[in-house]
Amino acid sequence: GRKIAVPEFSMIVLIGASGSGKSTFARRHFRQTEVVSSDTCRGLVADDENDQAATPDAFALLQTILELRLKGRRLVVVDATNVRPEDRRKLVEIARRFHALSVAIVLDPGEDVCRNRNAGRQDRAFGPHVVRNQMAALRRGLRGLAREGFRQVHHLTSVDEIDSAEVSRQR
Ligand code: GTP
Ligand code: MG
Numbered sequence: 001g002r003k004i005a006v007p008e009f010s011m012i013v014l015i016g017a018s019g020s021g022k023s024t025f026a027r028r029h030f031r032q033t034e035v036v037s038s039d040t041c042r043g044l045v046a047d048d049e050n051d052q053a054a055t056p057d058a059f060a061l062l063q064t065i066l067e068l069r070l071k072g073r074r075l076v077v078v079d080a081t082n083v084r085p086e087d088r089r090k091l092v093e094i095a096r097r098f099h100a101l102s103v104a105i106v107l108d109p110g111e112d113v114c115r116n117r118n119a120g121r122q123d124r125a126f127g128p129h130v131v132r133n134q135m136a137a138l139r140r141g142l143r144g145l146a147r148e149g150f151r152q153v154h155h156l157t158s159v160d161e162i163d164s165a166e167v168s169r170q171r
Contacts, residue, residue, distance in 0.1 A: 001161070001163075001164030001165050001166050002154065002156065002161055002164065002165045002166070003165075003166050003168065004103075004105065004152075004154050004165055004166065004167045004168070005167075005168050005169070005170050006075075006101075006103050006152070006167065006168070006169055006170070007101045007169070007170055007171075008075060008169045008170065008171055009073050009074075009075060009100050009101065010075055010095075010100055010101040010102070010103050011066070011070065011075075011076050011077075011078065011091065011094075011095040011100045011101070011102050011103065012030075012075070012076070012077045012078070012103045012104075012105060013077075013078045013082050013088060013091055013092075013102065013103065013104050013105070013150070014026060014077065014078060014079050014080070014082065014105050014107060015081070015082045015083060015088075015104055015105065015106045015107065015138060016081065016082075016083070016106060016107035016108060016114075016138070017081065017083065017111070017114045017131045017134035017135050017138065018081060018114060018118055018124060018126075018130065018131055018134060019113070019114035019115065019116075019117040019118040019121070019124070019131065020107040020108065020109055020113075020114050020162075021107050021109065021117075021162055022079050022080075022081075022107055023037065023039075023079055025105070025107060025162065025165075026077050026079045029165075029167040030075075030077050030167075034074070034075055034076060034077050035076075035077045035079050036062050036065045036066055036069070036076055036077070036078055036079065037062075037079035037080065038055075038058055038059065038062055038079070038080035038081075039079075039080075041058040041059070041061040041062045041065075042054045042055065042058040044058075044061060045057045045058055045061055046058070049123065050123065059080075062078070062080070063090060063091075063094060066078065066091065066094055066095075067094055067098070070094065070095065070097075070098035070100050071098060073098075073100075075169075076100075078091055081134055083134045083135075083137040083138040083141070084137045084141065085141050085144060085148060088104075088141075088148055089148070092148055092149040092150070095149075096149060101151050101152070102149055102150045102151055102152075103150065103151065103152040103153075103154070104145050104150040104152065104153045104154065105154045105156070106138070106142065106145075106153070106154065106155045106156065107156055107162055108138065108155060108156060108157050109156075109157075109158060109159045109162055110158070111131055111132060111135050113159060114131045114135070115128050115131050118131065142155065
């Protein structure tokens with residue numbers, strides 16, 4: 001499978017539409033304490049992981065955790081859709097401030113896969129346009145990721161590539 005070798009001190013930003021498998025990927029390859037998730041943060045500030053009104057506070061909390069982990073020179077994985085450049089800008093800025101290397105891992109199994117998976121989820125009740133818009137935003141921004149400040153960009157473009165990816169750490 002695709003080899004993803006990340007520095008021990010890095011900020012890894014998962015990028016992908018809802019249902020692309022970000023939380024599953026994070027769980028498989030990283031320790032629970034290394035992952036900061038927008039859904040978890042939403043739950044912490046508003047009791048409900050789907051409470052969209054809590055989004056600004058959830059991201060404020062996410063960024064605070066990100067800063068505190070990087071201050072301690074600890075690896076951190078950001079589990080949110082992160083599909084728009086404006087979603088990513090603040091994250092890269094924070095990583096740069098702490099001299100952490102920014103890594104983008106794009107999970108892109110295709111719109112149909114995302115939509116079909118979400119259709120079977122109790123916790124994701126939104127229309128197909130949501131995934132379509134997220135995919136469109138992701139595609140538009142792909143080529144700009146290096147310019148945004150990501151030193152590594154890994155674009156996994158099928159279920160198989162995502163499933164077989166191997167993540168390792170380098171000193
Ligand atoms: P959001 O949190 O909504 O943005 O989605 P996500 O990108 O975190 O997706 P998540 O990892 O929650 O996966 C969505 C659904 O797809 C879950 O029901 C998973 O069990 C399923 N899923 C994720 N990855 C895989 C995979 O590699 N293979 C299969 N068969 N199912 C997967
Ligand atoms: Mg998730």
